[in-house]
Amino acid sequence: MDSENTQKLIERYFENDLSGQELEAFEQRLSDDPRFAEAFQLEKDLLAGIEAFGNEQLRAQLEAMHVEETMKIGPTNGQVIEEPGYTTPFDPKPVDGKVVKMVGRRWWLAAAVLAIGLLARWFFAENKPTTDQLYAIFAQHEFDFTEMGANDELLPRAEQLLKNQKYAEALPLLETYLSTHPDDVEVKLAKGKSLLELGRFKEALEVFSAIAQNNPVLADEANWCQALTYLKQGDVENCKRSLENVSASSVRKKYVNKLLRYLE
């Protein structure tokens, strides 16, 4: 058996793809053939090392998440509070019927801001985050249609689906709603975000750029979403360009600056 086939066999072993009989022969060969055993051991070491590498990346992602999450006011029940410079006092809020204390009081904010700086530096030094990781950190979609379309049953259903990340199911509802309310920009934005999450990048970009051009109120949000769409595709240059279109007064600006730093 040539070495390529040997390698394939070993790969299949680790993918749990060998039949009972094959497995028996495999184990026999491990004890009979030292070169085979050596190749097997190497593959085992590589896979353990890849897992260790993945763990390292995941730990960095969780560190970032920790900072992001603890910057917010306690447990948020799935809702993201976008602006860390809030003035609401910190109160433990019930989750799951119990009172849960999250880290920190207001002083923690200062620490969190510091931590982001340190984290960024550490990221640069050790592992430059991938665009996937950055997307995971920065793409926190918010959907809240409560003040809109009160007479409409479609929106609450769509909102529910969106909050559960069921974008494929939400999209047709949003489109139906838009067919009778073509000027509802918030819903258009949600449609764009759904397309983005579904990987329909070209259509998402069309939606966002139309909003950015025609709606001054939501232009910043549309530019931000456009940047996320490029980020998700790993297109750093266009992502940066879209971020630069977000105005300095936007509530997103802090995130824009942070993301730009990561992308440098």
Next chain:
Amino acid sequence: MNYPSDQELLQLLQSGEPALQDNAFRYLYRQYYGLVESIVTQNNGSADDAKDVFHDGLIVLFNNVKKEGFHLSATLKTYLYSICRNLWLMKLRKGKKETPLQDHHEHIPLSENIFDTLLTNERKELVVRLLKKLGDDCRRLIELFYFHQMKMAKLMEVFQLGSEQAAKNKKSNCMKKLREMARGIDGLNG
């Protein structure tokens, strides 16, 4: 609002897609960080210890739910709590500070080998260093395929390849490169 069920969370973690996995982690963070923080901080640990234990716990959870045939024998909350509780006990034992734990939630017995993923050794560290030297594309592909368990069809899309076979070939070539690098140094020569 509706909360995702345990089954839905498992599906996200097993989806092979980093963005969906991240959503699951964020949800677990929001729901259960406080619980883990309380068991650590009320049993001789600091907030920093709590964070480390929680992160290690999520890493153990993730690597375990990805395994073929994984079966959740309790609620995800109990499972994650039990993992983190064990991790904190191990840490206390190591520092010879073990006392009976004041519990905040029910827990289940766990098999010890699920914690192996956290062990470090020279071989693992060597491979991590090699991966960092491997080209960006290959490193990312290997991480997506083996660690996140991204499907070939999705890899094909992400790397803009013409077919699944092309994605498979690219993966094989990247692994070949890594093997060659490993064979070139003493530490992994068998």
